[in-house]
Amino acid sequence: MSTPTSTQITLASRPTGWPTHENFAVATIELPELVAGEVRVANEFLSVDPYMRGRMNDVKSYVPPFAIGAPLEGGAVGRVVESASDDLAVGDVVLHQRGWRDVAQGDASEFRRVDEIPGVPLSAYLGVLGLTGLTAYVGLTVIAPVQEGDTVFISGAAGAVGSAAGQIARLKGASRVVGSAGSAEKVDLLTSRYGFDAALNYKDAPVREQLPALVPDGVDVYFDNVGGDHLEAALDVMSTNGRVALCGAISQYNSTERAAGPDNMSNVVTRSLRLQGFTLAAYFHHMPEFVAEMGPWLANGDVVFDETVVDARDDVSGTIDAFLGLLRGENTGKMVVRTA
């Protein structure tokens, strides 16, 4: 029997501006024998995500930078092929952070067993059935709970979080779901594919001008992926006791000057609104209940999602192409890499 190997992608140098192939290296290493408690996993799908570009800089953030010469990390889903752990058996499907390689090996505690759901590709665990979907789910069940009959507005609705949020809102009882997106094509997707009742293109005219006509009964729940002008427009039309989940402020990420905030914050008082920001780390414990609900929705087709699958089964270095393509916006929906 040949010695098992892992082909891994490492960071060769820190990119300045747009990364290129030269910033990466591919190395095949021989894997040591498992020690007690470890497992070996054949990865089936790897995740590439925009946040990874940030980790390639030598800058402190909420996640540490990648080290030069070390294998890159990222979400991955695979299957246990050898186990020296009582917790995981050969054949188990596991979710973990040792991506950017074809075979991963480590202590079983770093791998989380997940159920294989008939009719749902394992890649879903890297997106709509993973942290992306959980973000939408937590936003609309814990932070700003949707109630029967609510009107729900979602900004950045064609994104991975937003498109899941729109469908979850409907399944949780919303009677009207409205979204915003930044192109005519995306706006069309919202109503034709993701079941939104109405959608606006925020590049056509100020959100503040477009939104009121789409929400004649006001907005009970606003899921904010954008901030800025979208939040201001939403505050105009929020109903009494409305709830706002603030999930991101994309519109301000790249601005060097501080943007003026909403000019209608007094509505928060007069309409008894609740605005709550959240980052997902504090809500991981909702994962089991989320998967229990979302799994069947996906299997039944109640929730649809898009992904772009890059085939790297013959050569894991295709992951680099997938990542560079992601940064160029070549994906529709979640970008994943197939490695087995």
Add this chain to the structure above:
Amino acid sequence: MSTPTSTQITLASRPTGWPTHENFAVATIELPELVAGEVRVANEFLSVDPYMRGRMNDVKSYVPPFAIGAPLEGGAVGRVVESASDDLAVGDVVLHQRGWRDVAQGDASEFRRVDEIPGVPLSAYLGVLGLTGLTAYVGLTVIAPVQEGDTVFISGAAGAVGSAAGQIARLKGASRVVGSAGSAEKVDLLTSRYGFDAALNYKDAPVREQLPALVPDGVDVYFDNVGGDHLEAALDVMSTNGRVALCGAISQYNSTERAAGPDNMSNVVTRSLRLQGFTLAAYFHHMPEFVAEMGPWLANGDVVFDETVVDARDDVSGTIDAFLGLLRGENTGKMVVRTA
């Protein structure tokens, strides 16, 4: 036995700008005999409040305007002197809205029986033991709950709500309580009388510049009576998972242009903050638990409060002087009128 009478103050005409005595009339009427279910109440204290000026205009608001020629209304506390109701007995102390008169009469359902608390004047029910105190209490126990060891910041802290809030925060376990006010005298009161650890005068320099030094460990709970620059300054220093109770936006009440909102709303996301606006109407059901806690605090001197008592025992028309004095700012703390 002589026929019972009530001397009532009515709105003679709608004031334009500052009200004067000419806008009011005083009439003594004979009271009819009680019908089944009614009570007659000798008022002991009447409340005069700034919001009453608004009700003198013929403008729709969340409370309807006063009618010309009809007795004015407002908070009052008195004692039942005659009863045709099984619910209230002679001698009962009751809180009600038939103020601006010495004797009130009506269905028992319009009068709420309250306990007389030894060592606490009945006038407290019109302020610190009434809606004013309840506002502070709900803000810090329901909307933005104070937890043991919290740093709490309160804007407009020398006002009736703010001064109660500061003391409640301490009694609920805050380890540091900081307030803002608009004069050196008020700032001094906060630390010398109301037990704040530190206070700033927002007229000395921008709040944003002054606040950080006073809250070296950040702010866990912010009770906002002001909005505008105060909210922005607080968002700068809020700790992760911080809570903000938005009780008013005084700084914007009189502005004709929309004020720019906080330029740091993205902190709501990155620090997982919760901002919640409230108006008291939805929280009246917390009154019993509030009175049960606040009553002993007042009796023990754990919570102190200020009131200006205008004596109108000989002539209820002194209520008009009290109201006009209130508008001129002649009161320290809550302005009340003593009528018995």
